Amino acid sequence: MNRRMMVGATVLVAALGAVLVPAASQAQPASTSGVAWSQTHDLTRDYTVGGVAKTDERHVTVTASKRTDLQARERINVSWSGAHPSGARAANPYGENGMNQEYPVVIMECRGLDDASLPADQQLSPNTCWTSTWGQRTTKGPTSTAAWLHDKYATDADTQQVSGVSTLPAECGTLPATFSEHITPFDAVGAKTFSGCNADTMPPEAAIGSTDPPNELEAFTGTDGKGSAQFEVRSDTENASLGCSHTVACSLVVVPIMGLSCKDTNVFCNQTGAFAPGSSNFELNGVNAAVSPQYWWSASNWRGRFSIPLTFGLPPSTCQLLGTGVPTPFYGSELLSQAALQWSPAYCLRKDRFNWQDNTMPDDAAFALMQSGQSAAAEVSGRRSADGPDPVGYAPTAVTGFGIAYEIDKPDNAGEVTTLRLNARLLAKLLTESYPASTMGLAHPGLSKNPISLNLDPEFRKLNPGLDTSHFSEAASTLLTLSTASDVIKTITDYIAHDPEAMAFIDGKADPWGMRINPSYKGIKLPVSTWPLLDTWIPSTPGQICLKNNPAPYLPKVAAPVSSLRLIATATLLSWPNVQTVCDTDPTTGLYKLGRIAPQGVGSRFMLGVVTLADAQRYGLRVASLQAAPGKYVAPDNAGLSGALAVAKHGDPFDPYTISQASIRKSSKAYPGTMVVYTAAKTHGLNAADAKKVAQFISVSSTEGQQAGRGNGQLPAGYLPIKDSGVTKPLFATAAKVGNAIRTQSGKPAATTPPKTPTVPANDSALPTGVDAAPTTSTPATGAPVKTPVVVATATQPVARTMPITSDLGGVLLPMLLFVGLAGGVVAGFGRIALRARGRR
């Protein structure tokens, strides 16, 4: 598939689509600058109020932050201006929850492109637009009140008693003579059609309680005509019926609801809003249908649509299916995974390059694997002491870092929080489980005087005014983090360790508001690369049978760390905290289990998680600013990453750079979460074929791979490009130098160290501690093309060494018995001699 042609075609289609918008709207060409997309339409509504014909005119501009090379679940920021202000705001704008609003902006994902010249099955229509409930597709009611029958732009077919379909399908039941019904069936990929007139005739992905929440939304426009929303695109992996992929074109359709244009003076058609602009409708009271999203499919609304053509990037499985040659796996930091998603097709699909495969693994384990020769190179973000004679070179590969992602709603449904500031002590409070999380947790020894959750903490409120200060939640009292070893945890804890106030808190001193650390974590030594779960307090729950029968330490269940940063990004994206405190009883078996709490409702969301900056960019997650110098909060953007590189120190040319948290604390521009990922490989003792591959990777990734962009081989957002200029110039030079040393294997082995071949044992308690585990079939060096981070990620011990097993008894028993025996014999002999001397014998 020729990607360049496809991108060209989609641009052309966008331009054509703009021209072909109905005559009532005057179109302006789509902006093609950068990755963003923008278009302006003039929208009108003709209606009659009190016998006076009126025309409502709006000059609407819609902008999308990105639209090409999308990955599954990637979020697009859609913003608009000039739209009709909305009223009757719903707490939750997604799916059917947002239907009771007036003048919202409907945003949905539809298969096909808005291009009349394409074959019919590649075109966009309301029938290819995804909705998660049938109520959004079908309208039924007494003919006397059916506003859509009076649509000025409707065709004759659409004003029949049954419209949208030629005849009412049998599965849709019967329609009374006095009723009218409009159905927008769903055309799934592969020519299958779902009637969409009741819950049984919807595609399987729209089943009640399906895994993914709705992604279509009815977004709210402010009284100034402006609004914005984050739209999560779904690929064929998440939504097979919709079927969007790199081969099936899709569009993001934005329909600003103007209301029905009416051909007569029908009162239902000519309704305007019953709610004032900007008003709320949390009770989901009825709204005036003519200006509600109910009729998004009507010709009046549909003709004013904005169709943003989307292209999907190659899926993560591309190299497994199409790659040439045996993959050469590199193991290491998850910080690289978004770059790897775009980089690996640039290796595996090219004959002149090796088949590069990136696998996530704890940094220490990955380094040990590289040192023992079981992988060609490791992706780590800091120096490690060599455990062998062969010198190791570190080539800078990516400048990125971790971020504290948040999903927080302002009180009273005023939208999402867009800036958040955190400092080391707040992170320490969250990580050490020092918030009691609920009234049950207040019984925890030492926590009874602490604020229950983060949003009630005066320190947090002072830093971030205007947030909800009346409710508490378990999700708001923890930071979702990693259960495995990672340099990310090491950097976070190092950040805390360099903050005197945070360390005073950890050492047991109360903060200025009287909050104290959870005694289980008091005096914990930082930094650590695995965050320990030390709290063992089990609440006493006399009244609650389920909890009583299922006792478990409470605060670790609130923290419930997960095994990869990607999972944290997904949890934040779905605002589904990983708090595992819901106790269920299975009625059939009578067994009790603790499970995950429900996803948070829009309007009362509050969760925090550690993510990679690249995941945050991919999924449109908001990331908190962290305190650098006291009082200076730095956002994790390219400026913040550059600021951290500016204070980096470099010793030996083959060593990694040191971004010390001590120097970040003196800077007002350095982002504390900045981390550099290095490709670490031996500069001596690596076989020639592997050396060539690693050198090729370093050379390609530090040049072509540092071009910012969304295409194959390019560097996604969330990474600071390493260029031969500016603050990254030394890194670029180091990469070239190390790459050269690896290619030529010109390093000098250390002469004194005896040869050692460390390896990483699986943590198999079945074996005696002196005997290492038998290899399982998951031996990583065999180059299975499947990414298997989970299998290897369990190993957290860097180098296994023989445990001392001794037995004092074994050491003394035989000599002691021998001595006792001989001594006893001598004493007995003397006794006999003494007796004989007395003449007794």
Next chain:
Amino acid sequence: MTTLAFLGSGSRKRPVTRTAIRAGEPAETIAVTSSAFLMLALVSLWFVLQALALGGLSEHRSQALLYSSFRQELAAATAPTGGVITPGTPVALVSIPALGVEQVVVEGTASGDLLAGPGHLRSTPLPGQAGISVVFGRASTYGAPFSEITSLRVGDEVVAQNGQGSVTYHVADIRRAGDPFPAAPTGTQGRLTLVTAEGSGAFSALRPSAAVYVDATADKALPAPGGLPAGVPASEQVMASDTGALPMLVLCLALLVALTLGVSAARQRWSTALVWVIAAPVAIALSWSTSDVVMRLLPNLM
């Protein structure tokens, strides 16, 4: 350790031609003390004798029986090749030509299993099969089959014969506490880890206190069937002892007490010589089996 108390008491009560010792005399204290120390000496030396010499006899006898039994199984192709095998069954023949050692390996590594010869750790593949096989052997007692293996040099051969065939390993290293593990074998590679104990300082051969490992590797080992036990009980770990032997110890001691009482009673009626002709074999047999039981309570690599 009162196993042989009656022997001592017999010698003390030998009558009649001597002047009798009366109660309360200083001579009585001397006689009692002397007898007690004699007892202590006999018990201690008997155990040392059993561990170092008689146990060796016992182990050689077991090996001879196991060898012929395993030889038949190999010939009949009924030797076990994997899965869960009853402890005590012969599973492989390991020979180390450089040391002149040839031993039948039994299944299981509890202290009692190792009385018959080297034992195979049940959660690992059999010697000769791909993966990491682990064999424990005693260092000082009961034949001390692995007493010399720390003197092996890198490259020395270790040959394992099991029901599937014969595999020649080459010694790769000798590991002690703190040494790094060698790289895990991959594919068809196999590693045979021989585990024993060693002492240090004077009488080091009699003081096996620290576990030591000899790794031998083979590039091409035999395929290993699955179905291994996921783990072994604590009594089969390195340097573990088997407290399951305690009830048996109680039984043995009770029999010894019964024998003592029986001897005392018999001497009232029959001559001393006659009683001892009958009681001595029984006493030796009981002492022997009691010592075997005591060995089970001691670390398995001793």
